[in-house]
């Protein structure tokens with residue numbers, strides 16, 4: 001045995017480094033909340049980072065792993081920092097992060113039951129729990145997959161197989177595909193990507209206009225469907241967002257599901273960000289109608305406190321989950337005999353995958369579903385509070401009342417025209433990013449540039465939000481006077 005291999009697998013070295021890493025991460029969690037001058041983003045340009053890490057990489061001395069861990073923590077983006085208010089990435093609950101280590105070392109690759117006996121079983125339990133949290137009925141169930149993008153593709157492949165009038169998985173798309181789905185222009189781009197992966201092209205996406213709240217205008221569904229039929233398209237599905245990425249708007253799910261029932265269309269809901277509202281008393285009205293969907297995607301790495309990536313794809317009829325990647329037409333007699341719930345690669349895009357379910361299971365077991373509901377309620381409440389602060393400030397404009405924990409607003413002094421305000425807000429956001437004290441992003445609402453916060457951090461306070469508005473004001477004045 002090579003001594004290097006012995007060294008790499010030495011249990012005592014692992015113990016020592018593991019203890020040290022957990023200490024470093026605990027210090028990081030503490031520093032995020034208690035160290036005034038710690039930055040959310042220690043900004044460096046891509047070239048600066050490349051040069052730093054290339055130098056580090058090529059240094060000939062044997063590197064201490066502990067130093068490397070410390071440097072990664074120090075130079076990374078700090079999602080646990082209360083002034084991180086940018087993207088829809090959750091600061092994971094530490095217990096869920098620990099299960100990632102378990103998954104990484106045990107490496108039960110899960111494609112088949114034999115190499116993931118615990119994780120395959122747990123996956124059935126947590127997807128069953130998710131289906132019942134969404135109230136999707138007795139036949140509901142699903143799988144876990146690597147991210148909402150993969151989740152949307154998985155669900156839409158099932159929709160296509162279920163709705164097409166021939167075995168499209170086996171025979172492929174016909175020369176000139178006429179298949180299409182209907183959704184709003186606010187839907188996450190992963191849905192359009194799925195359409196294109198399936199070979200339907202741009203004409204396969206029928207964009208239904210939104211109302212002033214950026215929700216799909218359900219009154220226009222009939223007209224859009226008729227127009228698609230007139231153009232020779234076969235609409236197979238309608239996709240609703242719960243909620244949209246840019247503004248956090250919830251589509252009218254009840255009305256959309258009634259429309260789908262009437263026309264025998266598959267109803268898919270992208271609930272990657274906001275389906276968790278189902279777990280709260282205060283906000284569950286937002287997802288009314290989700291229980292009628294044929295498929296729903298839920299990202300546990302967004303509003304459900306798990307590290308990336310952990311996505312559930314839930315089908316109203318769990319049998320449909322076998323149709324997504326059916327190697328033989330699943331409706332042919334006898335072809336289902338190899339199907340079972342525990343060899344999960346039958347139903348996932350991935351062959352090998354992480355032991356995803358253990359993150360969800362650990363959080364539910366340690367804290368119960370109240371952890372999720374407390375977290376979501378807190379975040380959505382804080383967004384309402386922030387919207388009130390914005391409305392009280394005459395130099396800021398709120399794009400729309402937030403439904404979720406996403407707030408779009410902009411600095412809009414009276415003396416500027418719209419284009420100048422766009423430009424100024426772009427510059428403000430850039431300046432904040434480079435300073436690193438606050439992290440927010442920007443988006444387009446209609447054609448106008450808005451600043452956007454997603455309040456993902458449970459430790460972000462009203463005081464942080466007041467400071468953010470003040471910092472934006474100061475930055476704007478500095479930029480104007482340059």
Ligand SMILES: Cc1ncc(COP(=O)(O)O)c(C=O)c1O
Nearest residue numbers: 147148149188190245270272273
């Ligand atoms: C509504 C929505 N759907 C899907 C996705 C894609 O999810 P993922 O990044 O997990 O692939 C996102 C990401 O932000 C999203 O906001």
